Amino acid sequence: MSNIFAIILAAGQGTRMKSKLYKVLHPVCGKPMVEHVIDHIGSLEVERVVTVVGHGAELVKETLGDKSEYVLQAEQLGTAHAVQQAEPILGSLEGTTLVVCGDTPLIRPETMQALFAHHEANHAKATILTAVAENPTGYGRIIRDAAGQVAQIVEQKDASAEQQLVKEINTGTYCFDNKALFAALKQVKNDNAQGEYYLPDVIEILQKQGEVVAAYVTENFDETLGVNDRFALSQAEELMRARINERHMRNGVTIINPATTHISADAVIGSDSVLLPGVIIEGQTVIGEDCKIGPNSHIVNSQIGNNTTIHSSVVLDSQVGNETAVGPFAHLRPQSTLGDHVKIGNFVEVKKSKLGDDTKVSHLSYIGDAEIGSNVNIGCGSITVNYDGKNKFKTTIEDDVFVGCNSNLVAPVTLKKGSFIAAGSTITKEVPEDALAIGRARQENKLGYVSKLNSK
Structure with a gap:
């Protein structure tokens, strides 16, 4: 396989998410969507990854770190314009480039690999990742000729009644011959209702040049889900959760x-x-x-x-x-x-805190900023008193210590090996090895006191 590169489109603000958080940073199963995408790409033999950022650029860079190089799309003028921002990094290189959106966290590495393989096997200049949708409404349709080759991509609003019956849709993920991609991008026009430069127009440009354009149909439509709002985010979460759980169960x-x-x-x-x-x-x-x-x-x-x-x-x-x-x-x-x-x-x-082997803190206790050895018993209701309102202090309990119930260990303090703390004690100074420490008031019984109270 030739050198392969990847461009991740992550510049859109995602207004339909109605969120202060940048769209591609919304988590799916605890990980930002764009991080799922770059990790899937990272499992392939990709030479360079370029992420196109816009809104929230610094947060995306902070999230992905050195997993990617970055280019800025300062003004969102469409997907073709976004890809074009990567030209200073990739434009002169020979190889194959994957273009994928940062809000498609479910596309598997195996699917990306199959897309590359199909692209090379067909000696194509562009290969579209497609899927079969039971309800294709809203998606661009893949129109094939009599020989089964891609003839065009028709957007929903431009599709005839017959074309709208087609269920094979464009997922928005592509493979391109890298140099052919950047040459064709220069020819993309923005004479459309949105005044934007659209990446699918590159497909039409290459076809008019007589180049081979292929399509690889993924078996699982769910993989291609793009997350544009909170409902789609919940769908992605459910699908990813099921995938992860299945992997663990099979293992x-x-x-x-x-x-x-x-x-x-x-x-x-x-x-x-x-x-x-x-x-x-x-x-x-x-x-x-x-x-x-x-x-x-x-x-x-x-x-x-x-x-x-x-x-x-x-x-x-x-x-x-x-x-x-x-x-x-x-x-x-x-x-x-x-x-x-x-x-x-x-x-x-x-x-x-660190607790050594065979140590037990069985119930109703707080252990903070402590180093506790092995075979220590901490009785019910005992606490390390580690905070004086301004600073935290350490409690050290060595091996084989027994701490009775309702003891207060006022840090900094050390209980030496084998020592014994009587229940109800407040300990404020070091307890020597093998010693019994009692830190409580002596009990005094007032005989007949309750009867005197009741007689008043």
Whole structure:
């Protein structure tokens, strides 16, 4: 295959989205639409990718980073005009160029690859990605001649009654001989109702020059969905979610109710793991094998070990070890690290803390800014008092420490190895190794006091 390039059209404002967010940055399954497109392109052997930006240019650049080069379409004068902005980068190069819209997140890399292959096999100067639509209303129709070759693209408003019956439609994705593309763009006129320069006009120009124009029909119309409003965005989300869930299930993951399970495009899940209803997995999350997640758990950008259970809990930007149990109703806030065989029970919150192997925080506790060793027991209702209203302080708990219920560990403080904290204590200074610490008022009983109160 010749050198291949790609141009992503991402300059339109997307007024029908009725949003402050630039259209191609609206997420589908947790990832901006345009990032789906560029990642699909990135799985091919593409030499250079150029993204045409306009409205929201800086945000698009920030999102895509060095995955692409960029050109600015300062004034939106149509799709042909947008592609023409890439000429300073690509215009002189030999090869084949894919042109794809940044609001088409569902086109698979396999479909792009098949489009390239069809283009080369037919020695075409242009190849249109087409699809068969049960309801083609609104789409440009692909009109073929008696030999089955593309004769023209007819827009809906210009189509005759007979042409409107045609169900093969133009998806807006193309392959071009690169030099032929930029030569033809110079001949595109804007003598139309919108006063814009349209990319499909390049097809007609090449045909009049006697060049071969081909069309590749994708098997799945849904892939070609372009997102122009919130309804189409919801359709794309549903289709992408089903695709992602199917991939994981075919790779050995059990999803009890796919309709209520949302998994990001970049998540990795090991075989024999089970996802219960209502699970949401976002970002670059990696879940090991033989895990049980849910119901109604939310995991974001986290790493979960093997044989671990996350029960009805929230895990954000954290690491959880092997054979560990979290929940129900626990909250791991960012920068939390749990070792192996750890237990985080119901209504426990952990923030920016490290817990060693075999440590247990079973219920109703807050652990913040702490480093906790192995085989530590944190009793019910205990907290690390890490904030004085201005600054955060660290609590250090070494191995084999037992912290009784309702203890306040006022940071900065260290509990040395094997020490024991009596229930109800407030600890403000270091506890030596193997020592018992009691930090509470001595109990005093007032005999007969209740009878005196009742007699008044």
